[in-house]
Amino acid sequence: MxxxxxxxxxxxxxxxxxxxxxxxxxxxxxxxxxxxxxxxxYAYCKTIGMNLATINSAEEQKQIVKTIxxxxxxxxxxxxxxxxxxDATRVSKQSKVQWFREAKPLVYSNWGGPEPDDTMxxxxxxxxxxxxxxxxxKIGTCSYKMPFVCETSTSDTxxxxxx
Numbered sequence: 779m780x781x782x783x784x785x786x787x788x789x790x791x792x793x794x795x796x797x798x799x800x801x802x803x804x805x806x807x808x809x810x811x812x813x814x815x816x817x818x819x820y821a822y823c824k825t826i827g828m829n830l831a832t833i834n835s836a837e838e839q840k841q842i843v844k845t846i847x848x849x850x851x852x853x854x855x856x857x858x859x860x861x862x863x864x865d866a867t868r869v870s871k872q873s874k875v876q877w878f879r880e881a882k883p884l885v886y887s888n889w890g891g892p893e894p895d896d897t898m899x900x901x902x903x904x905x906x907x908x909x910x911x912x913x914x915x916k917i918g919t920c921s922y923k924m925p926f927v928c929e930t931s932t933s934d935t936x937x938x939x940x941x
Contacts, residue, residue, distance in 0.1 A: 807831055807842055808928045809849035809862065816900035819863045819926035820878070828928035830865035832877045835886050842903070842927055843913045851925045858908050863926035866901035866915070868894065875901060875917065890914025903927075 814822060823830050833839050846852050846862060867878045875894045876883050890904060890911045900920035903913045 806930050807845040809846055809851055810926050810928060811851045813923035813925055815923055816863050816920040823928035828930045829879050831927040831929040832865045839888055858906055860905040861902045861924045863902050863924060868899045888915045890916055
């Protein structure tokens with residue numbers, strides 16, 4: 779796909795049909811297999827130049843689920859209760875769940891039941907096929923230790939300078 783896009787950009791440049799192009803590369807996700815608290819996970823992602831993952835669409839949810847399933851933390855036979863931290867949290871008991879890094883409300887969610895629970899603060903994805911739950915979001919105690927998903931994203935940058 780990237781080769782095809784680059785070829786199209788090259789042809790557009792040759793024909794003089796563009797002066798400037800903006801690129802946006804998709805987010806890249808990384809599942810960290812060691813368990814940590816939500817705060818530890820947040821700090822770890824930062825130390826490797828990434829962030830805890832945010833999910834703003836069903837498509838992003840699918841991409842992250844695929845990344846988890848392709849990782850060492852997932853085993854269809856043994857991980858009937860797999861949980862992984864994501865970036866969403868509640869900053870105070872009176873506030874709504876939001877994306878912590880961006881301090882923005884959720885525009886997409888995948889709650890597994892009547893969530894969020896007012897007594898908990900940090901959001902994780904939970905896979906429990908025996909209950910019919912496939913990577914739904916749950917809110918839990920931030921001090922629980924579990925694997926987590928980091929992401930890196932690129933903002934729009936100039937790919938080809940104006941001629």
